[in-house]
Amino acid sequence: MDERPEQQADEPLLRTADKYTQAPKVSHKVLTKEERLAIIEANEKKRQEAAKLEQHKAFGPVGRWWRTLQSGPDKVTLAMSIVALGVVYGDIGTSPLYTMQTFLAGQGGVQHADETAVIGMLSLVFWTMTLITTVEYVLICMRVDNKGEGGIFALYSLLRKYGKWLIVPAMIGGAAFLADSVLTPAMSISSAVEGLQTLPALQGVFEENPSLTLFIALVIILAVFAVQSRGTERIGKVFGSTVLVWFLFIAVTGAISMSQNLEVLRALNPVHGIQFLVSGDNHAGLALMGTVFLSITGAEALYSDMGHVGRGNIYATWPFINLALVLSYFGQGAWIIRTLENPAFVPDGNAPNPFFAMLTPGVRYVAVLLSVIAGIIASQALISGAFTIVSEATRLNWMPHLQVRYPARTRGQLYIPTVNVVLCCSTLLVLLIFRNSEHIAAAYGLALTITMIMTSILVTVYLWHMRSRFAAVLFAIVFPMIMFMFFIASMAKFLHGGWFTMLLALAILTVMATWDEGTKLERAQRRHMSPEDCLPVLHRLHDDDTIPYYADNIVYLTSDTEMKRIDTDIFFSIFASHPKRAHAWWCVSVETSDEPFTREYSVETLGTDFLFRVRIRLGFKVRTSVPAYLHQIMHDLLRTGELPAQKSTYPKVDADPEIGPIRYVLIHKELMPESKVSQRGAMALRIKYAIRHVAGSPIKWFGLAPYDPVTEVQPLFLATVRPPRLKRIN
Secondary structure (H helix, E strand, C coil), X not given: CCCHHHHHHCCHHHHCHHHCCCCCCCCCCCCCHHHHHHHHHHHHHHHHHHHHHHHHXXXXXXXXXXXXXXXXXCCCCHHHHHHHHHHHCHHHHCHHHCHHHHHHHHHCCHHHCCHHHHHHHHHHHHHHHHHHHHHHHHHHHHHCCECCECCHHHHHHHHHHHCHHHHHHHHHHHHHHHHHHHHHHHHHHHHHHHHHHHCHHHHHHHHHCCCHHHHHHHHHHHHHHHHHHHCHHHHHHHHHHHHHHHHHHHHHHHHHHHHCCHHHHHHHCHHHHHHHHHCCCCCCHHHHHHHHHHHHCCHHHHHHCHHHHCHHHHHHHHHXXXXXXXXXXXXXXHHHHHHCXXXXXCCCCCCCCHHHHCCCHHHHHHHHHHHHHHHHHHHHHHHHHHHHHHHHHHHCCCCCCCCCECCCCCCCCCECHHHHHXXXXXXXXXXXXXXXXHHHCCCCCHHHHHHHHHHHXXXXXXXXXXXXXXHHHHHHHHHHHHHHHHXXXXXXXXXXXXHHHHHHHHHHHHHXXXXXXXXXXXXXXXXXXXXXXXXXXXXXXXXXXXXXXXXXXXXXXXXXXXXXXXXXXXXXXXXXXCCCECCEEEEEEEEEECCCCCEEEEEECCCCXXXXXXXXXXXXXXXXXXXHHHHHHHHHHHHHCCCCCCCCCCCCCCCCCCCCCEEEEEEEEEECCCECCCHHHHHHXXXXXXXXXXXXXXXXXXXXXXXXXXXXEEEECCCECCCCCCCCCC
16 A cells, blocks of 8 residues: 555656646746846945945035935935825825815805905914924824834834723724725815816816716726726826926915915914904804814825835925915915905805916916816825725734735835725715715815824823923823814814714724724634644644545644744644544745845744644735745755655646645634623624625635635634533423
8 A cells, every 4th residue: 555656656647747737836046037137226226325325424424414314214315205295295285276265165255254364364274284284293293103104003003002092092093094085085086177167168068967077086086096006106106296296386376476465474473363263253163273174184194104105205395395385375365365355356255266266367277287187196195095004904903914915115105905995986985975076075074183183192192101291291282182173173064974974984993993802802712732732642643544634735824923832723623523634734824024025934843744834934025825835845845854755646736746735724713602702792703704704815815716725614712601401301
């Protein structure tokens, strides 16, 4: 019997099986040609940058400071600065299109907005941008990063050791940000497309086809989400140059309009804004702050997109962006003050859009076309920010592990296909429900105020524990108070559409909370076995000839990266029902490294020739072809003698006669009916398993589908309720 496999292995069909099928072999090369070229190019760039930095040494202390700056996280490059324009500033860059128009509508038209009101509104906008966007986000929040990543979850990761309660503001803020990520593309794109209706040449077409704007917006949204897989670096380079033109345009047009009435510069005094807010001349009341908040929508994207473009590039570009926005607002304010002297401009009391009204007819065509493009780009900041937020939530075990792709050479620029599809479908649904930007505006911004409040709370905790307690108290008095005022003002929109935002945020929060609760319950029952406990019985099974082989090689995929122990789930799987005898059992974990082209593995034999703990480390740009890499590892161990020789008796799908049949096994957990768990815990587990079913399977991610993997369901061994004994009757 022992000679039969060797004799069969010499048969011509086995020796020539590769003519009919190909084994998932790996190349002898460590890198592909494309990867070698990419590394050479990257190294050449580093060499050139190092040479430039070395030259700056000759400029003394200033040169040394610049050299240090360009070598750290605040590094600035022209290319990535342009990318930052396209990725980060799209949302906040379109706010001049509707902020002042909303202000006029709230005051009842131009004739009710006197000079005091205009100066007061401009003062509130200027100081809100200065305090919230510049001071809070750019100067404070962006100094708090988690390995280069920004966002509320990155902030929580640094602070969670200071209190379990911090999970509450982190989850609420993250859920609200993701909810706003659905509304922003719908709002920005629909408002931009509706701007086409102001062009005289197209007015007749849109009047004959009232639903044309909705159709165009739907098509553009589909196109925007379709190009996300190309990566934010490529998208940013295309969008960045366009956004640069847009900000130059609004800065120049605003400066020209402002130069005709320099009285608006009085708005730099914050007293005018406070006096107008509490005065009787403010016809909108506290709801005015909801309008002011429109000027800083997109500020959170600066923080969440920091990992995509780098902190230094945001530092370098924000002063220009801030100046352009201020000039545009002040230019619109100057036009409104000039228009007060001509009440006949708006005889019916309707509120015009000052952004377009202050332009000459010829320039207005350019403004409309640029605003359409800028509106399309505005959605990019929230989409890329959503990818970052979901990635951070996955690391915190608040969301399921999803397939992540890295289109660029930096890990911060990522793409999550499942999130992209969900965002796209949700955005289309929002547009179909609300149909135009006027109705979407009722729900817009409310969720973002919640995110900013939660971020302010976490920053306060950070300052208290890591910086200065005086600074923490000062920060807590100023910024959360301002953001809470914005929230109260935005709640006026609740019945007009804000309910949709809150409902969406609540749904996302439910997913995160239940996933976290379910994960904690699973971890409470997770156990591991030491080699001394499990090896004797495995050795006995390995040598037991009375039990037929389940497969020559049984491969278990595990998330446990510790090499000196065995998960009890794997041990129970081997001995469940009918023992799974094998020549070798493999426990394989796959890690993603921070370098793009890493290909490494380590093996722990635990002193045996039948049990192998394998840890594979792959770069974030490397395809996770587990079967191919595992074949290489098996052949390496065959050559070193750590793995005994294996021979195929019959042809296999992988046509590799030196390796016996391989069976891949994945283990899923399910709740037992008798489990002693609260209703809340049971519901959390059921929701988690339902989400896991929809989110996708590692079978596809690791390339196992063609090899007929086995998915086993094991009971979640929580404490069980003992039912009363049965009574025997005759």
